[in-house]
Amino acid sequence: MAASTFHVTTFGCQMNQHDSERIDGLLESLGYAQADSASEADLIVLNTCSIRESADRRLETQLGNAKRFKAARPGVVVAVGGCWAQSLKDEVFERYPFVDVAFGPGQVDQLGQFLLSDSVRAQGYFEFGGFTGELPMRSKQSASAWMQISVGCNQKCSYCIVPSTRGLELSRPFADLVAEAESLVARGAREITLLGQNVNSYGRDLRPERRSFSELLAAIDAVDGVDRLRYTSPHPQDMRADVIDAHVELDSVCEHIHLPLQSGSSKILKAMRRTYDRDRYLSRVAMIRGAIPDVSLTTDIIVGFPGETEADFQQTLALVEDAQFDAAYTFIYSPRRGTEAALLTDGLVSAEEASERIGRLIELVQRVATARAQRFVGRPVEVLVEGQSRTDPERLRGRSRHNKAVNFSGVAVAGELVEVEIESATSTSLSGQATLVASALR
Numbered sequence: 366m367a368a369s370t371f372h373v374t375t376f377g378c379q380m381n382q383h384d385s386e387r388i389d390g391l392l393e394s395l396g397y398a399q400a401d402s403a404s405e406a407d408l409i410v411l412n413t414c415s416i417r418e419s420a421d422r423r424l425e426t427q428l429g430n431a432k433r434f435k436a437a438r439p440g441v442v443v444a445v446g447g448c449w450a451q452s453l454k455d456e457v458f459e460r461y462p463f464v465d466v467a468f469g470p471g472q473v474d475q476l477g478q479f480l481l482s483d484s485v486r487a488q489g490y491f492e493f494g495g496f497t498g499e500l501p502m503r504s505k506q507s508a509s510a511w512m513q514i515s516v517g518c519n520q521k522c523s524y525c526i527v528p529s530t531r532g533l534e535l536s537r538p539f540a541d542l543v544a545e546a547e548s549l550v551a552r553g554a555r556e557i558t559l560l561g562q563n564v565n566s567y568g569r570d571l572r573p574e575r576r577s578f579s580e581l582l583a584a585i586d587a588v589d590g591v592d593r594l595r596y597t598s599p600h601p602q603d604m605r606a607d608v609i610d611a612h613v614e615l616d617s618v619c620e621h622i623h624l625p626l627q628s629g630s631s632k633i634l635k636a637m638r639r640t641y642d643r644d645r646y647l648s649r650v651a652m653i654r655g656a657i658p659d660v661s662l663t664t665d666i667i668v669g670f671p672g673e674t675e676a677d678f679q680q681t682l683a684l685v686e687d688a689q690f691d692a693a694y695t696f697i698y699s700p701r702r703g704t705e706a707a708l709l710t711d712g713l714v715s716a717e718e719a720s721e722r723i724g725r726l727i728e729l730v731q732r733v734a735t736a737r738a739q740r741f742v743g744r745p746v747e748v749l750v751e752g753q754s755r756t757d758p759e760r761l762r763g764r765s766r767h768n769k770a771v772n773f774s775g776v777a778v779a780g781e782l783v784e785v786e787i788e789s790a791t792s793t794s795l796s797g798q799a800t801l802v803a804s805a806l807r
């Protein structure tokens with residue numbers, strides 16, 4: 366195949382961003398160079414998501430563009446990977462005949478096989494072929510790195526397409542992950558985010574020796590040079606004392622926990638098959654706050670799930686007040702092909718009602734988050750520098766251990782840890798002045 370430059374467009378979650386970085390690494394290892402835009406690339410890769418209908422719609426536009434680029438330059442190869450491709454499988458080729466190769470999230474390595482083969486016939490790969498995390502790392506690394514610790518999910522949340530696109534849960538071998546952390550640090554990483562659909566059930570499937578997620582946290586924390594350790598997403602059901610203790614006992618494990626709630630109504634949680642109720646969720650929050658009083662707690666919430674009444678929604682609002690979230694990602698329920706909830710016909714919430722509810726929810730989330738963020742004002746916080754501020758080129762931006770975006774004045778370069786005195790705070794970001802630079806911090 367003659368293609369020699371590539372461009373990857375990524376949709377969806379952090380796992381997809383991780384997978385796209387490995388697609389970059391794989392293609393670089395095959396001799397391809399990054400193109401600045403899809404319009405110039407010989408190989409156009411779309412790494413897709415199917416979590417909500419809105420993701421599908423954004424993809425339609427990109428597919429339309431790829432079709433045009435290919436019509437203008439017939440040698441262009443179009444590759445479509447990820448969850449949307451997996452959920453449609455060979456139908457991708459029927460619906461979009463200009464696609465040359467399609468693969469699911471567990472078959473990224475097959476993209477390499479396809480490019481090396483002589484055949485340009487449309488090919489699809491949808492059987493699990495290996496962990497994307499085992500593919501080559503890309504040359505461009507930053508101070509923050511992802512690490513894929515498992516694939517798939519054994520939960521059966523009734524609204525979610527992921528178990529059908531990413532399959533059953535498989536954990537990567539413990540020793541491989543420790544070795545990968547060492548190699549990430551050697552390439553300049555100092556913050557590692559462990560990724561999985563359900564990170565805290567990591568290791569139960571490993572043989573001969575079962576492992577636990579808290580053991581993994583301890584082993585990565587022990588790697589020299591890991592200053593910050595994060596993970597996403599845990600399931601409230603598996604958020605046990607050992608994981609919470611890791612935040613207290615291990616220096617690198619950050620004071621931030623993303624604990625997806627989905628709904629504050631026990632009735633809706635049951636219909637969602639979340640395996641916990643409102644009280645159990647709140648007791649986990651109490652346990653977390655008891656151990657880590659200053660923790661930042663963030664969450665995901667869905668509104669408009671079938672059967673959700675105004676009274677159920679009020680329970681969600683009340684829980685947001687009770688739990689005092691530092692941030693929440695809010696979504697309108699979107700029926701997904703092949704999921705249990707897509708078959709529900711009773712108590713459907715109209716689009717108008719759902720959007721009215723999400724408006725009220727966002728307003729409350731912002732109010733609570735703004736109030737919570739005030740605790741940082743007047744405090745020095747440690748910031749990992751990412752680069753120039755997006756709004757003001759004179760200033761810098763980075764992230765605190767609590768996972769707040771921080772804009773600040775001072776002199777520092779990307780990858781440094783600096784101390785910033787916080788002067789003001791909004792629901793989404795902090796602002797201040799740098800006082801100390803990295804080397805002085807550690």
Ligand code: 5AD
Binds near residue numbers: 417625696697699
């Ligand atoms: N509709 C709306 N939101 C969804 N999520 C997952 N599936 C759906 C769906 N069908 C949300 C959940 C999850 C986050 C990643 O996306 O809140 O935690």
Ligand code: SF4
Binds near residue numbers: 531
């Ligand atoms: Fe990620 Fe889920 Fe989207 Fe797949 S469907 S890319 S797992 S958010």
